[in-house]
Amino acid sequence: MxxxxxxxxxxxxxxxxxxxxxxxxxxxxxxxPDFRSDDGLYGDKQAKRYPYPPETMLSHSFFEQHTKEFFEYYFDKMVYPDAKxxxxxxxxxxxxxxxxxxxxxxxxxxxxxxxxxxxxxxxxxGSVHRNFCINCGKKYNLSQMLEQKDAGVPRCSCGGIIKPDVVLYEExxxxxxxxxxxxxxxxxxxxxxxxxxxxxxxxxxxxxxxxxxxxxxxxxxxxxxxxxxxxxxxxxxxxxxxxxxxxxx
The missing domain is CATH 3.40.50.1220 (TPP-binding domain)
Incomplete structure (x- = not known):
């Protein structure tokens, strides 16, 4: 001690x-993983796996303009449902x-x-456990989001895109x-x-x-x-x- x-x-x-x-x-x-260590999200080992830097892929404008690619990165790097x-x-x-x-x-x-x-x-x-439809505001939990993980872009029953309630760059x-x-x-x-x-x-x-x-x-x-x-x-x-x-x- x-x-x-x-x-x-x-x-x-x-x-x-x-x-x-x-x-x-x-x-x-x-x-x-953290962000700024060698093995972190912004480290060289991780950054080379995607065509854009994390700051770009986790930005509001990227979410709007490249929604499918955003969610691919988001589910891969930001969501850890088995963590305790x-x-x-x-x-x-x-x-x-x-x-x-x-x-x-x-x-x-x-x-x-x-x-x-x-x-x-x-x-x-924010939190990965809170998600909402950007069209009608309906709320979704993480389990419901993960059910749509392979669909590309998670969508609400009304057809709107479901956005994670996390603060992106530019927000x-x-x-x-x-x-x-x-x-x-x-x-x-x-x-x-x-x-x-x-x-x-x-x-x-x-x-x-x-x-x-x-x-x-x-x-x-x-x-x-x-x-x-x-x-x-x-x-x-x-x-x-x-x-x-x-x-x-």
Whole structure:
């Protein structure tokens, strides 16, 4: 047990309004690739498999102009229906049950926080589990979408295209979700940031609203906020959170 994890456990113990802000690294232990590592979505190994870069294929204009190709890429790279919550998701759900965690703010779209038991989750970039017809607004879950995976373009009973409720490039973040996230962050007495390089804006800019003293960063690589943090841990977030919680018993 490292001194950093003991320090994290102590910070958790003395806090009552913890907010966790997480990115793709939270889900890598659930076998969901991240974005910016060598094996990630934007890495050379993956990028060469498609004729366009990920930023293009996951854009609103590409969805409108090349809908079939969008869904081919989307189902291949963004949807992991067999993924299960890992120790990080489980630890955060426990913290909420203990009355210490106010909210999880996530950039992920996989729904694993809710699957682990977290109830207050701000999904900045939406969720693959929510889908809607762009024509009539009828809602569809992920299972219903997967049933149409081989059809090319998922279509509603009215004939309209079903769009995943995820934020694509060129689309704004949801104002209500952002407002909720800001509210939680401003009231927090401890901010734990994990599994994110804090390079994606406007999501990363949410940290400017944190007014507390203690900022904890758990990430394998450096972030722009490292100097501001009171504790930086370079390790797997699931292992770190699991060990920190074990010291609370």
């Amino acid at each position: 490292t001194e950093e994890i003991k320090r994290l456990s102590q910070l958790i113990k003395q806090s009552q309004r913890i907010v966790f802000f997480g990115g793709a690294g939270v889900s890598t232990e659930s076998q969901i 919550p890992n120790p990080a998701h489980i630890a955060l759900a426990k913290l909420e049950q203990m009355g210490k965690l106010s909210a999880v703010i996530t950039q992920n779209i996989d729904g694993l926080h809710q699957m682990a038991g977290s109830r207050r989750v701000c999904e900045l970039h 704004p973040l949801d104002n209500d979700v952002m407002a909720g996230a800001i509210s939680y962050i401003m009231a927090a007495d401890l901010m734990i940031v994990g599994g994110t390089s804090l390079a994606v804006y406007p999501a990363a800019g949410l940290l400017q609203y944190y007014q507390g003293k203690e900022l904890v960063l758990i990430n394998k690589t450096q972030t722009p906020y490292d100097r501001r943090a009171s504790l930086v841990i370079r390790d797997n977030i699931g292992q770190v959170m699991e060990q920190a919680l074990s010291l609370l018993d």
